[in-house]
């Protein structure tokens with residue numbers, strides 16, 4: 001059984017994500033998962049087996065902090081090194097309109113495997129725009145509350161107390177989003193090709209035109225040539 005569609009090099013392909021976007025995406029994915037599993041070892045009771053993977057609770061705590069620092073560096077590299085891409089991403093999110101609402105209404109059917117005619121989408125579809133707002137916001141809260149918990153003496157006591165529930169709520173929210181998002185960006189039959197966009201940088205041209213018609217037309221189609 002093939003879970004991700006085969007990568008086809010012999011068909012027309014178009015660039016979707018540049019190297020830095022892919023590097024930072026997988027960088028924060030690995031560090032996010034390490035933070036999650038080490039964080040759960042600290043959060044849950046009686047999970048000696050989970051802590052044992054990291055050499056015990058002290059080891060889990062150390063891996064959590066090392067991963068957190070690497071995650072912070074990765075996010076900073078993205079913001080500084082990919083500033084134009086970041087601005088284009090924010091502009092795309094702000095283009096949320098009727099076609100995104102239609103997409104979100106039709107999406108449950110597509111998710112269940114029904115063939116639906118996707119309304120023209122920009123670079124990120126309605127669901128990805130939602131993910132682009134919720135997950136990075138939760139990660140920013142994780143980072144801020146995490147450093148406040150790490151260095152409690154330099155912050156007011158009330159803020160340190162507040163940082164714990166914020167860290168936990170952001171962890172639950174981001175983890176739920178990532179479970180859904182990870183599936184949609186890999187094994188989900190309709191969107192599996194998007195995995196190659198994030199892994200190798202390009203997607204099949206016909207897939208891009210079908211799934212992100214507005215983006216395709218503006219970037220590679222007749223509209224881009226007219227400009």
Ligand code: HEM
Pocket residue numbers: 031032035036038039040042043061064065068069071072142143144145146147149150164167168171174175
């Ligand atoms: C820059 C990012 C982060 C920093 C600086 C950070 C820092 C910390 C610190 C200092 C602690 C307290 C450890 C202790 O009990 O002594 C902690 C706990 C925890 N972290 Fe993070 N963390 C970060 C990201 C994350 C992420 C991405 C997740 C999960 C997705 C996560 C989940 C947790 C959990 C579940 C706990 C246990 C909280 C509790 O005991 O209530 N952290 N983190």
Ligand code: HEM
Pocket residue numbers: 016025028029032033123124127128129131132135136139174178181182183185186194195196197198
């Ligand atoms: C668990 C494994 C993961 C897989 C397989 C995965 C896959 C992908 C793919 C294929 C895309 C590009 C979608 C497109 O063509 O537009 C993407 C985008 C994105 N990923 Fe991930 N990802 C994973 C984990 C994460 C994690 C841990 C985070 C953040 C904590 C994250 C945040 C994002 C964001 C914000 C985007 C842009 C918005 C979107 O397309 O939804 N991803 N991911």
